[in-house]
Amino acid sequence: MASSFNTYPALRHYVPWTDRRGHLSVLRLCVFVLLLLPAGWIFFDLAFGPVYPEPYEQALHESGTWAVRFLLLTLAVTPVRRIFRWNRIAGIRRMTGVSVLAYALLHVGLYAASEHWNLGKVVSEIFLRFYLIVGFAALAGLAVLGATSFDSAVRRLGAAWNRLHLLVYPVAVLALFHFFLQSKSDVTEATLMAGVxxxxxIYRLVGKAGLPLSNWLVLAACALLGAAATAAVEYAWYALATGIPADRVFQANFNVATALRPSVWVAICGLGVSAAALLQGLGKYAGSRLRLKKA
Structure with a gap:
């Protein structure tokens, strides 16, 4: 690979583990490997794992779940950059975004495999089943985002590129709705994803409102709002889409001795971000005091 780079220097700009100057980025390399691991495990499990009555069902579920997880990871890049003033992390956003499309295509491919590659049946099922229509709409949006993720598309579209890529938010809503629909009665993981x-x-809205997103108290308030939003989504789903008593599900959020509900996990996640921001602020303050003493 090194000799190829020396012979064709332009290749440096097209491999995912190099930065814009063509230099190796340890951060990008680590993220690239981590993005590949779930796919590797899915294929390994298909080839060497247990034999199920529906051999593609587990892989189908896992590929869709990882697509949603990586979509949330992509959306987390900008808040993390602003909260911790870590500009280098912006370099992984395109890579994680393309991985979402890759896992979504894998998800569709596994669905076609489960139908014995009967593409006519696959197409008819998509248009006959509501949850598949929702999922296909999300995939179409991801395809548009993926096709316009290259530098050439950014230059060609100009200011319209930013407007077009706001499509990621309705795509995320559609993907989460698809997740809820195919989860049936147990929507714990889907609710957790929706809460994240x-x-x-909320982080984005707070930033647009001009509030200091790096302030740990602001972040703690965001965590509590996020937990409340998670509980509201869960209550609404059980109240509108299932026959399970929504009141009991909502009350379970306050009984942490039994189990930690998704809203509690979202609160823990948000408060963890707040604590990390506080520690970073204290570290910077201590460092500045030490420099003043040395001066």
Whole structure:
């Protein structure tokens, strides 16, 4: 690979583990490997794992779940950069975004495999089943975002590129709705994903409102709002889409001795970010005091 780079220097700019100057980025390399691991495990499990009555069902579920997880990871890049003033992390956003499309395509491919590659049946099922229509709409949006993620598209579209890529938010809503629909009665993981999405959107709204997003108290308030939004989404789903008593599900959020509900996990996640921001602030303050003493 090194000799190829020396012979064709332009290759440096097209491999995912190099920065814009063509230099190796340890951060990008680590993220690239981590993005590949779930796919590797899915294929390994298909080839060497247990034999199920529906051999593609587990892989189908896992590929879709990882697509949503990586979509949330992509949406988390900007808040993390602003909260911790870590500009280098912006370099992984395109890579994680493309991985979302890759896992979504894998998800569709596994669905086609489960139908014995009967593409006519696959297409008809998509248009006959509401949850598949929702999922396909999310995939179409991801395809548009992926096709316009290259530098050439950014230059060609200009200011319209930013407006077009706001499509990621309705795509995320559609992907989460698809997750809820195919989860049926147990929507714990889907609710957790929706809660994380709500927390990320709260961070964005707080930033646009001009509040200091790096302030740990502001972040703690965001965590509590995110937890409340998660509980509200869960209550609404059980009240509107299932026959399970929504009141009992909502009350379970306050009984942490039994189990930690998604709203509690979102609160823990948000408060962890707040604590990390506080520690970073204290570290910077201590460092500045030490420099003043030395001066």
């Amino acid at each position: 999405f709500a927390l990320l959107m």
